Amino acid sequence: xxxxxxxxxxxxxxxxxxxxxxxxxxxxxxxxxxxxxxxxxxxxxxxxxxxxxxxxxxxxxxxxxxxxxxxxxxxxxxxxxxxxxxxxxxxxxxxxxxxxxxxxxxxxxxxx
Amino acid sequence: xxxxxxxxxxxxxxxxxxxxxxxxxxxxxxxxxxxxxxxxxxxxxxxxxxxxxxxxxxxxxxxxxxxxxxxxxxxxxxxxxxxxxxxxxxxxxxxxxxxxxxxxxxxxxxxx
Numbered sequence: 001x002x003x004x005x006x007x008x009x010x011x012x013x014x015x016x017x018x019x020x021x022x023x024x025x026x027x028x029x030x031x032x033x034x035x036x037x038x039x040x041x042x043x044x045x046x047x048x049x050x051x052x053x054x055x056x057x058x059x060x061x062x063x064x065x066x067x068x069x070x071x072x073x074x075x076x077x078x079x080x081x082x083x084x085x086x087x088x089x090x091x092x093x094x095x096x097x098x099x100x101x102x103x104x105x106x107x108x109x110x111x112x
Numbered sequence: 113x114x115x116x117x118x119x120x121x122x123x124x125x126x127x128x129x130x131x132x133x134x135x136x137x138x139x140x141x142x143x144x145x146x147x148x149x150x151x152x153x154x155x156x157x158x159x160x161x162x163x164x165x166x167x168x169x170x171x172x173x174x175x176x177x178x179x180x181x182x183x184x185x186x187x188x189x190x191x192x193x194x195x196x197x198x199x200x201x202x203x204x205x206x207x208x209x210x211x212x213x214x215x216x217x218x219x220x221x222x223x224x
Contacts, residue, residue: 035213043149043200045215091154093213100145100206100213104154 002027004094006103013082014111020067021077021106023092032096034068034075039105040088048090051075084110115139118203118216124224125190125197133188133219135203141214143206144186148172148199155202161186190221198223 004025013019025034036048051059051068058066063080079086087110092103117136125131135144143162147155157170161180175194180186190197203216 037213043202043218045202045204045213047212050212095213100157100204102155107152 002029002094002096002099002101004092004101004103006090006092006106008106009104010107010109012109012111013079015082015084017082018078018080019082019108021079021090021092021108023075023077023103025073025075025092025094025101027073027094027096027101029096032094034066035093035095036064036066036075036077037091037093038086038088039091040085049077079108082110084112086110116203116205116214116216118219121217121219123219123221125221126224128192130189130191131221133190133201133203133221135186135188135216136184137186137205137214138184139205139207139214140183141205141207141211142183144180145204145206146170146176146178146186146188147202147204149202150199158188158201196223197221 006023032053034051038046038048049059049061049064051066058068065078067076089105089107091105094101119134145160146158149155156172158176159167159170159178161167164183167178167180177189201219205214
């Protein structure tokens with residue numbers, strides 16, 4: 001069975017600091033994608049970043065970057081220069097063979 | 113303007129009543145999903161459909177039913193058999209492997 005595990009139910013960071021959210025996954029597929037989605041209090045789902053499994057280079061989107069360790073099946077999200085607007089639930093998602101597997105989420109709190 | 117229309121945003125259900133949530137898309141994608149989200153929790157898959165006239169049960173299908181008579185529409189019925197339906201419901205549309213997942217705005221269902 002394919003699984004996604006987010007071991008941190010809640011994280012907090014001081015504004016302007018850096019925080020890393022953890023995600024591990026398990027799949028037997030060789031071709032898959034990984035996503036981080038953000039869900040603010042409005043409940044709207046917002047794509048943060050995407051990583052193709054066949055690419056060794058880590059994806060980066062402005063202040064957001066990932067550390068993709070394929071052999072270890074690890075996909076962590078680093079948020080640099082944290083801003084108040086980053087406060088949200090963050091979900092790690094595995095896209096494999098048209099199945100979407102969701103982690104339980106990490107609630108990120110930004111301290112002003 | 114391509115997207116997903118999910119309605120209603122707020123819905124109240126009386127005991128013993130069936131209610132239907134609508135999800136319509138004009139993205140011309142095949143795969144559509146229904147998720148349930150309880151407070152502070154991640155997404156749990158109710159049903160999904162990868163092609164017209166075919167759908168599959170997700171992890172928590174009991175008490176729910178769906179239909180997929182046309183590509184654009186994937187309505188979800190919450191039946192009276194679902195004993196604890198109060199939750200936030202999200203419809204998602206999914207393109208090819210690795211494509212962006214498109215989400216509706218969600219529906220809040222409350223039992224009164």
